[in-house]
Amino acid sequence: MSNKLTLIVGATTNPSRYAFFAASRLAQHEIDFIPIGIKTGDVMGKEIVDLKTKPALKGIHTITLYIGPAHQEEWMDYLISLQPKRIIFNPGTENPDFYTKAKAAGIEIVRGCTLVMLSTGQY
DSSP, X not given: OEEEEEEEETOOSOTTSHHHHHHHHHHHTTEEEEEEESXXXXXXXXXXXXXXXXXXXXXXXXXXXXXXXXXXXHHHHHHHXXXXXXXXXXXXXXXXXXXXXXXXXXXXXXXXXXXXXXXXXXX
């Protein structure tokens, strides 16, 4: 497994959603991930962690966001508190306020697409 433990925020069991594709591709690339969200169920054999509980997670390298700006506010400080190396803002999740807070905490901001990054070897 890669050492880039990735938190998929907005994880879902719906196979037509990009967050589901991301879990599938991360698994294919043997990158360990934790699905987290407000939905329940399992993704690629991993139980979706309840975001509402704001669990203490350690060793998160990358957070990949699949929740839009309107739903980010209540989770922003929690996600920053996990001290990831970077946060990937996938298309539709762009949020200048979040960028500012994350950068102030020393977190790299990536405005990109996890799926493209994986397919081009830039992950």
